[in-house]
Amino acid sequence: xxxxxxxxxxxxxxxxxxxxxxxxxxxxxxxxxxxxxxxxxxxxxxxxxxxxxxxxxxxxxxxxxxxxxxxxxxxxxxxxxxxxxxxxxxxxxxxxxxxxxxxxxxxxxxxxxxxxxxxxxxxxxxxxxxxxxxxxxxxxxxxxxxxxxxxxxxxxxxxxxxxxxxxxxxxxxxxxxxxxxxxxxxxxxxxxxxxxxxxxxxxxxxxxxxxxxxxxxxxxxxxxxxxxxxxxxxxxxxxxx
Numbered sequence: 001x002x003x004x005x006x007x008x009x010x011x012x013x014x015x016x017x018x019x020x021x022x023x024x025x026x027x028x029x030x031x032x033x034x035x036x037x038x039x040x041x042x043x044x045x046x047x048x049x050x051x052x053x054x055x056x057x058x059x060x061x062x063x064x065x066x067x068x069x070x071x072x073x074x075x076x077x078x079x080x081x082x083x084x085x086x087x088x089x090x091x092x093x094x095x096x097x098x099x100x101x102x103x104x105x106x107x108x109x110x111x112x113x114x115x116x117x118x119x120x121x122x123x124x125x126x127x128x129x130x131x132x133x134x135x136x137x138x139x140x141x142x143x144x145x146x147x148x149x150x151x152x153x154x155x156x157x158x159x160x161x162x163x164x165x166x167x168x169x170x171x172x173x174x175x176x177x178x179x180x181x182x183x184x185x186x187x188x189x190x191x192x193x194x195x196x197x198x199x200x201x202x203x204x205x206x207x208x209x210x211x212x213x214x215x216x217x218x219x220x221x222x223x224x225x226x227x228x229x230x231x232x233x234x235x236x237x238x239x240x241x
Contacts, residue, residue, distance in 0.1 A: 002214050013056035022200050024188040024207040027181040028229050033171040034135060034231050036060065036104065039168065042129045042234050045099025050091075050120070051106035053083045063100070088219075089115070095127045105230075107134040107155070109135025109145050117162040121237060130164060130235045134173075137178065137229055139185050155231050164235040173229030176221040181229060 011019040012031050018027045037060045044063050047053060052068030069091065070082035077085065086092050101124055110116045120130065134155055140146045150158075156166055173181065184207045191202045 009054075020211045021130065021208045023211070024184040024203055025181070026207075026211045027177045027184075027218070028138075028173060032104070032230060032232075033057075035170060035172055036102075036131065036133070038053045039131060039232070039234050042167070043100040043102060043131055044129075046097070047100045047102065048098040048123065049102045049104075050092070051103060051109070052080065052082055054079075057102065057104065062100075067098070073077055075092070091123050093123045095122055096128075097123045098128065099125055100129045100131070104131075104133045105135065107132065108148050109142060111147050111165045112161075113148070113158060117158060121162050121164075124237050126238050127168075128237045130159075130233075130237070132159070132231075132235065133172075134231050135229065137227065139182075139189070150214045150231060152205045152231055155233060159233065159235050164237055165240045166233060166235050167240070168232075168234040170232045171225060171228040171230075171234055173223050175223045176215040177218030178220045178227065178229050180210050180217065184210045184214075188220065189210075 004228070006019055008082065011023050012025070013029055015023045015030050017025050019030070023029060036057050038064070040057075040060050043061050047061060047063045047064045047067065049058070049066065049068045049179035052070060055066070055068050058066050067080040067084065068080070069084050069086065070076045070080045076082065084092050103120070107113060107116070124130065134150050136149055136151060138149070152169060152171060159166065181210055187206050187210065188203075191206060193199050193202070
């Protein structure tokens with residue numbers, strides 16, 4: 001059964017067909033994974049993954065070294081794959097130490113984004129690249145450490161203010177699938193339980209039909225660029241070359 005739990009965890013961040021059955025966030029996570037892979041060629045050299053969790057994207061990044069950083073808590077030390085831990089202030093690295101930085105679904109949990117982005121800029125080499133994803137339409141999560149939502153204009157402004165040039169900016173989940181993803185997020189919090197096996201059974205019974213309808217509707221109905229789940233930005237430190 002431990003193998004099943006490990007496989008189910010993998011399906012949470014890299015969902016395949018089985019993810020339709022057991023992942024209530026299938027639509028959102030599929031979009032994130034596919035777009036990170038699409039732009040992964042920008043992430044190279046010595047890479048820092050800030051808020052790395054269990055490094056779900058490490059295997060699609062072709063780099064010299066992949067370094068994970070997490071907030072220093074007892075829970076994170078027990079459950080995360082981070083190489084370094086810090087107190088939420090200054091990063092434990094010297095200036096211009098990394099060629100590329102990844103920040104996936106983390107910025108909304110940063111209470112002082114100005115300080116955070118200053119640290120990102122400090123440890124990133126000139127002309128280094130940043131891959132950032134952050135929610136726009138989403139429920140409160142990882143409470144009580146959920147502080148903000150960023151529009152495409154807001155996150156662009158913050159990055160440019162800290163000396164970054166935008167190379168690419170995508171809106172993820174900008175179709176009818178977004179509506180069904182929010183339905184599943186609603187169901188998930190109603191039926192979640194501490195028993196992992198019962199939880200996966202309930203996910204299959206309740207969330208699988210919604211996932212299927214969402215995928216179908218995302219193909220049929222038109223997009224809406226003003227209503228979407230996540231922002232993804234590729235940025236370069238300094239002016240565009």
